[in-house]
Amino acid sequence: GQQLNQSPQSMFIQEGEDVSMNCTSSSIFNTWLWYKQDPGEGPVLLIALYKAGELTSNGRLTAQFGITRKDSFLNISASIPSDVGIYFCAGRTGNQFYFGTGTSLTVIP
Amino acid sequence: GAGVSQTPSNKVTEKGKYVELRCDPISGHTALYWYRQSLGQGPEFLIYFQGTGAADDSGLPNDRFFAVRPEGSVSTLKIQRTERGDSAVYLCASRPANTGELFFGEGSRLTVL
Numbered sequence: 656g657q658q659l660n661q662s663p664q665s666m667f668i669q670e671g672e673d674v675s676m677n678c679t680s681s682s683i684f685n686t687w688l689w690y691k692q693d694p695g696e697g698p699v700l701l702i703a704l705y706k707a708g709e710l711t712s713n714g715r716l717t718a719q720f721g722i723t724r725k726d727s728f729l730n731i732s733a734s735i736p737s738d739v740g741i742y743f744c745a746g747r748t749g750n751q752f753y754f755g756t757g758t759s760l761t762v763i764p
Numbered sequence: 765g766a767g768v769s770q771t772p773s774n775k776v777t778e779k780g781k782y783v784e785l786r787c788d789p790i791s792g793h794t795a796l797y798w799y800r801q802s803l804g805q806g807p808e809f810l811i812y813f814q815g816t817g818a819a820d821d822s823g824l825p826n827d828r829f830f831a832v833r834p835e836g837s838v839s840t841l842k843i844q845r846t847e848r849g850d851s852a853v854y855l856c857a858s859r860p861a862n863t864g865e866l867f868f869g870e871g872s873r874l875t876v877l
Binding site: 685697700745747757 | 768770795797799804805806807808809812814819820855864865866867868869870871873
């Protein structure tokens with residue numbers, strides 16, 4: 656199945672730094688979702704975006720739905736140790752959801 | 765509980781055996797999805813139910829895989845004659861009607877020896 660291009664693949668940052676990751680696709684989506692997955696657990700929904708250009712925040716997280724509808728980015732401000740995990744983007748078209756390959760985030764205290 | 769519930773959380777089986785994985789979606793969610801996740805990868809689509817019927821089963825890898833949702837709530841993913849390559853985490857997700865938000869369970873980790 657289709658997997659979206661997500662970058663970077665991994666990040667190692669100092670606690671307190673800001674983080675940015677993005678997701679691109681060759682297809683247009685009508686919804687973009689961002690998830691966080693901890694080891695041994697299922698993905699947890701962080702943010703949902705429904706309109707091109709939409710910018711949505713959830714605490715220290717901010718995500719944007721790209722104007723072309725083929726991309727999205729996620730920013731995390733002032734990272735903390737519990738931000739560690741794998742972040743996945745997902746794009747929806749119709750009833751289908753396609754996932755990115757994930758960005759592994761490590762926060763160094 | 766309020767979330768998607770999956771059982772078992774872990775299943776170890778021998779090559780050639782039959783396996784059933786169960787998913788109990790969030791109450792009232794009409795859409796149910798099964799995904800498979802291999803190490804280092806994002807979830808890959810297997811099958812999608814709208815109510816009792818499989819609306820899209822194009823992601824099932826072969827005819828050893830089958831899923832049912834007889835009453836439009838709980839779903840069971842069935843794998844026959846398991847192979848070592850079937851080892852993965854099987855994730856279930858549900859979605860309320862008319863929204864684009866997908867909610868996942870904790871997954872069932874299948875190991876085929």
